Amino acid sequence: xxxxxxxxxxxxxxxxxxxxxxxxxxxxxxxxxxxxxxxxxxxxxxxxxxxxxxxxxxxxxxxxxxxxxxxxxxxxxxxxxxxxxxxxxxxxxxxxxxxxxxxxxxxxxxxxxxxxxxxxxxxxxxxxxxxxxxxxxxxxxxxxxxxxxxxxxxxxxxxxxxxxxxxxxxxxxxxxxxxxxxxxxxxxxxxxxxxxxxxxxxxxxxxxxxxxxxxxxxxxxxxxxxxxxxxxxxxxxxxxxxxxxxxxxxxxxxxxxxxxxxxxxxxxxxxxxxxxxxxxxxxxxxxxxxxxxxxxxxxxxxxxxxxxxxxxxxxxxxxxxxxxxxxxxxxxxxxx
Amino acid sequence: xxxxxxxxxxxxxxxxxxxxxxxxxxxxxxxxxxxxxxxxxxxxxxxxxxxxxxxxxxxxxxxxxxxxxxxxxxxxxxxxxxxxxxxxxxxxxxxxxxxxxxxxxxxxxxxxxxxxxxxxxxxxxxxxxxxxxxxxxxxxxxxxxxxxxxxxxxxxxxxxxxxxxxxxxxxxxxxxxxxxxxxxxxxxxxxxxxxxxxxxxxxxxxxxxxxxxxxxxxxxxxxxxxxxxxxxxxxxxxxxxxxxxxxxxxxxxxxxxxxxxxxxxxxxxxxxxxxxxxxxxxxxxxxxxxxxxxxxxxxxxxxxxxxxxxxxxxxxxxxxxxxxxxxxxxxxxxxxxxxxxxxxxxxxxxxxxxxxxxxxxxxxxxx
Numbered sequence: 161x162x163x164x165x166x167x168x169x170x171x172x173x174x175x176x177x178x179x180x181x182x183x184x185x186x187x188x189x190x191x192x193x194x195x196x197x198x199x200x201x202x203x204x205x206x207x208x209x210x211x212x213x214x215x216x217x218x219x220x221x222x223x224x225x226x227x228x229x230x231x232x233x234x235x236x237x238x239x240x241x242x243x244x245x246x247x248x249x250x251x252x253x254x255x256x257x258x259x260x261x262x263x264x265x266x267x268x269x270x271x272x273x274x275x276x277x278x279x280x281x282x283x284x285x286x287x288x289x290x291x292x293x294x295x296x297x298x299x300x301x302x303x304x305x306x307x308x309x310x311x312x313x314x315x316x317x318x319x320x321x322x323x324x325x326x327x328x329x330x331x332x333x334x335x336x337x338x339x340x341x342x343x344x345x346x347x348x349x350x351x352x353x354x355x356x357x358x359x360x361x362x363x364x365x366x367x368x369x370x371x372x373x374x375x376x377x378x379x380x381x382x383x384x385x386x387x388x389x390x391x392x393x394x395x396x397x398x399x400x401x402x403x404x405x406x407x408x409x410x411x412x413x414x415x416x417x418x419x420x421x422x423x424x425x426x427x428x429x430x431x432x433x434x435x436x437x438x439x440x441x442x443x444x445x446x447x448x449x450x451x452x453x454x455x456x457x458x459x460x461x462x463x464x465x466x467x468x469x470x471x472x473x474x475x476x477x478x479x480x481x482x483x484x485x486x487x488x489x490x491x492x493x494x495x496x
Numbered sequence: 497x498x499x500x501x502x503x504x505x506x507x508x509x510x511x512x513x514x515x516x517x518x519x520x521x522x523x524x525x526x527x528x529x530x531x532x533x534x535x536x537x538x539x540x541x542x543x544x545x546x547x548x549x550x551x552x553x554x555x556x557x558x559x560x561x562x563x564x565x566x567x568x569x570x571x572x573x574x575x576x577x578x579x580x581x582x583x584x585x586x587x588x589x590x591x592x593x594x595x596x597x598x599x600x601x602x603x604x605x606x607x608x609x610x611x612x613x614x615x616x617x618x619x620x621x622x623x624x625x626x627x628x629x630x631x632x633x634x635x636x637x638x639x640x641x642x643x644x645x646x647x648x649x650x651x652x653x654x655x656x657x658x659x660x661x662x663x664x665x666x667x668x669x670x671x672x673x674x675x676x677x678x679x680x681x682x683x684x685x686x687x688x689x690x691x692x693x694x695x696x697x698x699x700x701x702x703x704x705x706x707x708x709x710x711x712x713x714x715x716x717x718x719x720x721x722x723x724x725x726x727x728x729x730x731x732x733x734x735x736x737x738x739x740x741x742x743x744x745x746x747x748x749x750x751x752x753x754x755x756x757x758x759x760x761x762x763x764x765x766x767x768x769x770x771x772x773x774x775x776x777x778x779x780x781x782x783x784x785x786x787x788x789x790x791x792x793x794x795x796x797x798x799x800x801x802x803x804x805x806x807x808x809x810x811x812x813x814x815x816x817x818x819x820x821x822x823x824x825x826x827x828x829x830x831x832x833x834x835x836x837x838x839x840x841x842x843x844x845x846x847x848x849x850x851x852x853x854x855x856x857x858x859x860x861x862x863x
Binding site: 249252253254255256257258259260261262263264265266267268270273277289290313314335337338 | 568570571574674676678691694695699700701702704706707710717718720721722723724725726727728733736740743746748822827833835836837
């Protein structure tokens with residue numbers, strides 16, 4: 161005897177084929193994301209068109225949108241131009257590629273690296289040429305690292321620039337009679353525009369009237385001394401020596417150059433001083449007097465050097481610093 | 497002396513030129529030989545070469561290369577010295593073919609010259625101590641040597657040769673398609689071979705420390721470095737300068753790393769950016785860092801220069817193929833450079849429009 165449940169199942173199964181067309185229709189409706197009829201601004205996407213053109217992937221994708229017929233600036237431009245130029249542009253775009261301007265691109269300092277490689281190449285090529293004696297190479301003022309960095313606009317370390325300078329100095333030693341043209345060009349590129357070694361001080365001479373003029377400085381004072389052979393007179397800013405310098409020490413130091421060489425009665429001194437105080441002005445006159453004396457008698461230089469008149473005393477008053485009372489003096493220490 | 501006075505009287509242009517200077521100059525070669533030539537071709541004793549030249553004749557003919565200034569004794573002495581060296585240096589000598597270290601740089605071998613003998617002579621089979629090895633490259637190791645004291649691993653040279661040939665194919669394939677190869681070697685002594693290899697493959701070189709972020713942060717690090725646009729004949733094309741300013745920094749298409757242990761950051765950046773890498777994998781290097789490893793000795797300069805030279809030659813061959821194809825009109829697959837044609841006519845139109853607009857504005861008497 162069949163169970164009622166089994167009977168129900170069998171009857172359901174028998175009814176199944178008649179129901180399936182209805183179920184399919186329901187499923188078909190669910191497949192479309194957009195409605196079948198075009199309502200409002202929702203439109204179905206255009207059908208996909210496949211092309212068998214071998215060049216289809218060599219164009220940028222934007223070209224496909226253009227080829228649908230939209231009036232873009234590029235299309236207008238191409239139409240306005242002659243037919244040939246439009247084709248040439250496309251051909252040009254197919255041929256070109258972006259590459260680094262220098263093979264040292266990935267060093268992040270391409271110009272510096274190229275310079276280094278060029279100099280190393282020259283060094284290797286001409287390393288067997290005869291060189292000058294040590295110390296005999298022409299004295300050249302090379303560019304400072306700051307000047308070089310500003311010119312190249314690259315972050316270069318001083319270690320790197322020193323390596324460059326080392327190569328330059330070695331190349332500078334090649335004998336001038338055999339110096340190659342390309343080495344000269346390479347060295348010129350690294351020379352400073354103004355050569356400071358050409359700055360030599362004007363020599364102090366004795367004029368036709370027997371007067372030599374020299375300047376001297378000490379602290380913040382400066383002095384100009386006119387020295388001429390005479391009887392031992394001395395005028396400073398129009399005043400005699402004892403009048404101008406009240407202090408005996410200052411009087412002695414002002415004419416120390418003459419006193420130490422025992423020529424006080426041999427020369428007349430006419431000095432003009434400005435700036436500073438008594439000691440500064442006196443020492444400035446010392447230096448100026450010594451330089452003027454050397455113009456008259458150059459052989460006195462060792463004696464004047466021993467007397468301490470030849471070197472310019474570079475000491476200056478040190479500035480006051482924050483946190484200190486004077487240049488060095490600290491405020492009183494407090495425990496708390 | 498007779499010799500000098502002859503020279504001074506007759507002048508150097510009146511005298512015959514010597515041709516024997518060339519072999520000596522090759523020693524100083526700083527240009528790489530474009531076509532590979534057998535270096536031992538010249539090692540043949542040529543009997544009677546310039547043998548007719550008597551002493552006076554030899555001394556009076558000068559080399560064309562030395563630039564002699566008029567009467568400087570140093571220059572004259574040097575010229576005489578060079579000439580006599582060239583003329584008399586080879587007399588009586590029969591030099592057998594021998595190894596010349598500088599030839600790895602001046603005339604590197606090509607991929608077809610890779611032999612196991614060459615690799616062994618360049619010490620590329622010597623690995624590190626067995627205690628320092630990386631087990632992942634066990635398949636490249638032939639065995640162990642020096643059982644008593646400090647055993648070291650020996651790299652299989654047949655494996656090395658196979659991997660090197662594959663790497664050469666990769667490099668030449670990349671250059672054939674107009675790709676950019678970057679050669680990196682930051683150890684001491686590797687600078688020259690890296691620069692040579694890059695110049696042969698028309699790629700880029702790096703022989704100092706890799707700046708981390710050069711690829712991942714290229715705009716910051718390489719933003720100021722100049723790029724250019726070249727066509728299929730490698731000629732520069734003007735007119736894209738303003739577009740190039742907007743473009744991102746250039747990334748290499750292949751990176752060849754001669755010392756991966758020191759450049760792991762570079763290799764990681766390449767992996768992040770899907771840039772394939774070729775590298776020399778020693779027994780202590782992790783081979784998974786590199787796409788196309790070449791198991792060899794990275795500590796021997798000879799080995800490194802050999803590998804760099806061979807890869808450079810492969811790049812050179814690829815460039816030659818690309819040039820031939822380009823000249824016949826077969827251009828390789830174009831890269832997405834995203835450039836637009838230089839808009840010359842558009843700027844002219846814009847200028848003329850601006851001028852008219854400006855004239856209209858200035859009518860009211862603006863300053």
